[in-house]
Amino acid sequence: MASLIKNFFIAVRQIFIGNTKYYLWVGFLLFLILLGGSAYMSQAQRGLIITGMRDQVSWGFYISNFTFLVGVAAAAVLLVVPAYLYNFKPIKEIVLFGELLAITAISMCLLFVMIDMGQPLRGWHILPFIGAMNFPASLLAWDVLVLNGYLAINTCIAFYVLYRLSIGKEYKMSVIGPLIILSIPWAVSIHTVTAFLYNGLSARPFWNASILAPRFLASAFCSGPAIMLILFQIIRKVFKDVDIDDRAIFKIAELIAYAMAINLFLLGAETFEVFYSGTIHEYPMQYLYFGLHGKAKLVPYIWFATFLNVTAFLLFLLPKTRENYTTLNMACVFVIIGVYIEKGMGLVIPGFVPDPLGEIYEYGPTTPEVLVTIGVWATGALIYTLLLKFAIPIYTGKLRFVTKGQEGYRSPAP
Amino acid sequence: MTEKKAEKYIDRRTFLRGAALGLAATALPLDKADASFWEAFFQKYYREMNEEEKKKVIQRLEKEYAQKYKKEIKVGDEKALPGVLFGYGLDLSRCIGCRRCVYACVDENNQSKDPQIHWITVLRFKKGEKFLDLEESEKYYNPSQVPEPGYFYMPVQCQQCENPPCVKACPTQATWKEPDGIVVVDYNWCIGCRYCMAACPYGARRFNWTTPNRKPEEINPKTHYLGNRPRYKGVVEKCTFCIQRTRNGRYPACVEACPVGARKFGNLLDPDSEMRQLIEHKRVFRLKEDLNTNPKFYYFFAYGR
Numbered sequence: 001m002a003s004l005i006k007n008f009f010i011a012v013r014q015i016f017i018g019n020t021k022y023y024l025w026v027g028f029l030l031f032l033i034l035l036g037g038s039a040y041m042s043q044a045q046r047g048l049i050i051t052g053m054r055d056q057v058s059w060g061f062y063i064s065n066f067t068f069l070v071g072v073a074a075a076a077v078l079l080v081v082p083a084y085l086y087n088f089k090p091i092k093e094i095v096l097f098g099e100l101l102a103i104t105a106i107s108m109c110l111l112f113v114m115i116d117m118g119q120p121l122r123g124w125h126i127l128p129f130i131g132a133m134n135f136p137a138s139l140l141a142w143d144v145l146v147l148n149g150y151l152a153i154n155t156c157i158a159f160y161v162l163y164r165l166s167i168g169k170e171y172k173m174s175v176i177g178p179l180i181i182l183s184i185p186w187a188v189s190i191h192t193v194t195a196f197l198y199n200g201l202s203a204r205p206f207w208n209a210s211i212l213a214p215r216f217l218a219s220a221f222c223s224g225p226a227i228m229l230i231l232f233q234i235i236r237k238v239f240k241d242v243d244i245d246d247r248a249i250f251k252i253a254e255l256i257a258y259a260m261a262i263n264l265f266l267l268g269a270e271t272f273e274v275f276y277s278g279t280i281h282e283y284p285m286q287y288l289y290f291g292l293h294g295k296a297k298l299v300p301y302i303w304f305a306t307f308l309n310v311t312a313f314l315l316f317l318l319p320k321t322r323e324n325y326t327t328l329n330m331a332c333v334f335v336i337i338g339v340y341i342e343k344g345m346g347l348v349i350p351g352f353v354p355d356p357l358g359e360i361y362e363y364g365p366t367t368p369e370v371l372v373t374i375g376v377w378a379t380g381a382l383i384y385t386l387l388l389k390f391a392i393p394i395y396t397g398k399l400r401f402v403t404k405g406q407e408g409y410r411s412p413a414p
Numbered sequence: 415m416t417e418k419k420a421e422k423y424i425d426r427r428t429f430l431r432g433a434a435l436g437l438a439a440t441a442l443p444l445d446k447a448d449a450s451f452w453e454a455f456f457q458k459y460y461r462e463m464n465e466e467e468k469k470k471v472i473q474r475l476e477k478e479y480a481q482k483y484k485k486e487i488k489v490g491d492e493k494a495l496p497g498v499l500f501g502y503g504l505d506l507s508r509c510i511g512c513r514r515c516v517y518a519c520v521d522e523n524n525q526s527k528d529p530q531i532h533w534i535t536v537l538r539f540k541k542g543e544k545f546l547d548l549e550e551s552e553k554y555y556n557p558s559q560v561p562e563p564g565y566f567y568m569p570v571q572c573q574q575c576e577n578p579p580c581v582k583a584c585p586t587q588a589t590w591k592e593p594d595g596i597v598v599v600d601y602n603w604c605i606g607c608r609y610c611m612a613a614c615p616y617g618a619r620r621f622n623w624t625t626p627n628r629k630p631e632e633i634n635p636k637t638h639y640l641g642n643r644p645r646y647k648g649v650v651e652k653c654t655f656c657i658q659r660t661r662n663g664r665y666p667a668c669v670e671a672c673p674v675g676a677r678k679f680g681n682l683l684d685p686d687s688e689m690r691q692l693i694e695h696k697r698v699f700r701l702k703e704d705l706n707t708n709p710k711f712y713y714f715f716a717y718g719r
Contacts, residue, residue: 046625047647048606049529055620057609118606118621119650121455125586125605132459132587132603139584140609202705239547280547309437356617357535357570358551 003402010401016388036375039368040115048118051369056361057352059116061369064344065376066112067194068223070147071216071343073105074191075224076185077154079252089267092249096395097235098228099158102187106151108380115372139197146190153183158391166401167396191216204351206284209273213274215266216343221259222309223339225252226332233329235388242394250323256335259318264313284350287360297362298349301341308338445678450478454668458638459587460600469603472639473572479644490638492661498509499593500655501689502666503635503698504569507715510674511536511560511567518671519571522656523642524634526626533620534571534668541566541680546688548701571668572597572618572653573701573709580610580619590648593684595710596655615702616709619652655679682710 008314009155043050053060060387076098082088083095088268114120126144127130157179174342180370202208229252232244274282291299315321315331322328365373393399400406416629453474460465472489481489516534525531537551539694541564544550551568558568561567578597581590589610611619625647637656645651656666660679669677680689692698698712 001623048621054623055611055617058608058621105683113607116607119646120716122586122603122605123456124587125459125603132462134585134587137582138585138609139585140607144585152659197609201579201583201613203613241662280549283549351612354549356615357537357553358547358549359617388718 007401010399011390014393015386016400018389026382026385029378032378033375033382035052036372036378039371042368043372044120048116050366053362054363056355056359056410057349059348059352060363061088061345061365062112062116063374064348065373066109066116067347068340068344069109069380070194071106071192071220071339072227073109073150074187074217075220075222076105076228077187078103078221079225079228080180081184082251082255088248088251090245090251094096094232094244094248096161097231097389099154100384100391101224101228101231102154102180103151103158104380104384106147106154106190107383109147110151111184111376111379112373115376121243124256133161139193139200142193143190143197145301146186146193146403148182150186153179153186157183158387162391162394165397166399167403168400168406188217191220192251198347201351203356204284205281206351209270211266211270211273215263215270218259218263218266219339219343222256222263222335223313223343225256225259226335226339226347229253229256229283229332230329230336231384233276233325235392239392239396242392249328251332252358253316253322253328256331257313257322260309260313260316260335271273285355287353288346288350290362292354295353295360295362297364301347305338305341305346308334311340312338321348325364328337337390415607419703423637432554439507450474454478454631457602459603461587461590461695468639469657475502475639475643483583483633483644485630485635487633487635487637487644489643490636492638492658493593494596495661496593497681497683499595499682500574500660501680501682501693502574502655502711503680503689503692504711505676505678506566506568507717508674508676508696508712509536509567509569510676511538511555511562511565512673514671515569515677516674518667521632522634522659522667523546523654524628524637524644525651526622526628526645528627529624529634530601530620531620531626531651531652532639533618534569536566536567536569538567540564546701568713569649570616570618570701571708572655573616574653574655574709575707575709577706577708579615579705579707581656583609583613590641592657594661596640596657596660598654598657599642599650600640601649601651604649608650610650615705615707619650621650622647687693 005011039050046376051060051062079098080095118125126133126141128135133144133277135145157176160176161171195216198204198207199210199212200208228251232249235242236244252306270284274285282293287295287296290296312331315334316325321331329331349363352361352363390399420529420646428715457471460468468491475489476487494569513534514535516532516536519525519533520527521529523533525533534656535553535650538555539551543670545568546567548570555562555565569586574595574597576591576595578591581597584590585607586603586605588605589597589599591597606621608621611621622645626645633644633669634642636658638654638661639659641654656664656668660666665679666677667696669679678692680687682693684690690716693712696716698714700709700712
């Protein structure tokens with residue numbers, strides 16, 4: 001019992017130790033969360049009318065962000081594949097950071113779904129046994145299951161590893177091995193199910209194309225690892241004792257190049273099918289790329305995204321630019337923004353334009369909507385920061401909890 | 415003896431529900447903690463309530479409505495009649511695009527007036543241009559007089575599909591098809607995720623983006639639990655073929671309001687009904703038949719022009 005209390009204080013202290021930069025960063029995030037929270041309060045009071053969404057375009061910025069983040073969550077864990085398949089050690093050592101990113105991204109996904117609901121207090125209606133979950137008919141029910149399952153699996157893996165390390169013991173592969181194996185198809189499943197969520201709607205020709213799920217996965221394999229690459233470099237810089245091998249970074253960059261090649265190919269295949277056959281089902285894509293009846297709000301964004309994706313593909317493909325940190329980071333940022341547009345608003349909004357009765361309603365997020373979204377992103381950043389605050393000292397052996405066999409000690413700043 | 419047993423017996427589902435809700439309850443705002451709020455929060459799913467529970471819920475709703483609108487509002491719970499499957503017919507050769515059906519529907523079904531919610535959308539098309547795919551429709555036409563030369567009109571509302579994509583999509587089963595074929599929503603069970611709206615090929619579902627606003631004197635006090643009772647912010651609603659009227663042997667409000675008799679309504683299972691006559695003797699079609707939603711809303715042309 002005494003050691004439990006001691007450990008509790010070790011853990012609490014861990015949140016508060018840090019240099020000025022750490023405090024500034026957390027303070028900044030808390031400020032953004034407060035800003036988003038106040039915008040959400042007005043949404044809770046007045047309803048979703050404060051957003052730009054209407055009956056014609058009934059999903060918007062929130063669900064766009066949700067979709068993008070499911071991809072990030074999936075891809076963060078798929079880094080496990082090369083690590084274990086080829087026993088590539090440099091990547092294996094950083095898988096933990098991927099798991100933590102997956103936990104963060106899924107938490108953000110769940111937040112985005114919650115803030116999009118008209119009656120969030122009734123969320124329990126969707127649960128099995130307690131509520132009246134429409135399983136297996138509703139793909140949204142599937143999504144709730146796979147996303148929460150994924151969160152549970154990754155939480156188990158990450159916390160088990162950290163717990164073992166924190167009590168000064170090696171983790172046992174016999175315990176988490178099966179979970180890691182399970183997490184691989186599960187990562188594929190969360191993004192596939194999310195794609196099917198759109199894909200299954202015959203009312204929306206833009207989504208009702210079987211290429212959707214493969215495109216989801218391909219683009220996720222670009223944006224997820226790109227985010228990881230940036231995070232790895234930040235981690236390496238901030239926590240000077242974390243050693244992340246350059247080879248791991250360049251290997252992942254190479255994987256992004258292949259994923260982007262597939263992504264662009266699939267995009268080309270879809271574009272051909274839609275525009276060559278030229279049926280009325282081309283209207284949403286026409287709206288996205290060229291505008292329809294003079295309405296062209298998304299056009300500059302999607303072309304910007306296309307430009308970014310193609311440029312990033314070339315930068316990742318050439319070994320010279322891939323292994324130069326300036327161009328590598330440029331490419332990472334390009335891919336993140338490119339996929340964020342393409343798999344966010346670029347995917348969700350054209351599904352609703354024109355609406356089933358032919359109306360073109362141009363959606364754009366309102367200021368409160370953007371503020372709430374920023375709040376969720378800040379929450380995600382805070383979750384990841386705090387997770388790292390524990391994970392890294394444990395990982396490098398600077399933070400240990402009190403057990404019978406060892407004395408606890410804490411990490412110095414940062 | 416058996417009664418006592420039943421009292422003691424709590425099945426796993428009820429137990430789980432109670433336990434989870436107890437936990438959830440601790441996280442809720444305290445200032446709203448009046449009894450009615452909690453009863454509403456814990457309210458069960460309509461299709462899982464027994465008659466006794468339904469009665470209690472309806473009593474509570476009527477009390478809430480009376481408080482809010484300062485008048486008596488009856489919430490009915492008439493069941494589907496056996497041997498009835500409702501169908502609708504719309505004569506495109508007669509429709510003049512006056513939108514009286516739209517406003518009769520609003521008067522009857524207690525939709526929000528600010529912001530306006532309409533369950534019926536009347537589309538206008540240029541004669542001679544393609545119209546079946548609805549892409550060239552105009553919904554905001556506003557002439558001084560109808561019908562306008564050179565145009566024709568096509569009202570669209572919930573098509574009451576036999577194979578409804580919205581029902582399949584709903585993650586909480588808050589929307590379903592009744593035995594008489596009407597697709598309904600339990601406004602106390604809908605979580606407002608709007609997946610059904612994305613799934614509907616006919617743009618028939620409406621969301622309460624804010625608290626529905628309507629003057630108390632404009633409220634139609636004759637309502638049905640699954641139909642026109644006052645709704646909440648953050649839930650989806652739709653045409654119910656005026657369930658509160660049609661289950662009591664009356665026509666839907668839009669049928670009665672139509673000045674040119676373009677709207678028909680009847681029991682598809684009754685071989686002598688107007689609907690069956692129409693389907694057997696006119697050339698009927700349904701919207702977006704390629705989607706296999708199998709609507710019970712038939713369009714037809716009674717005569718030329």
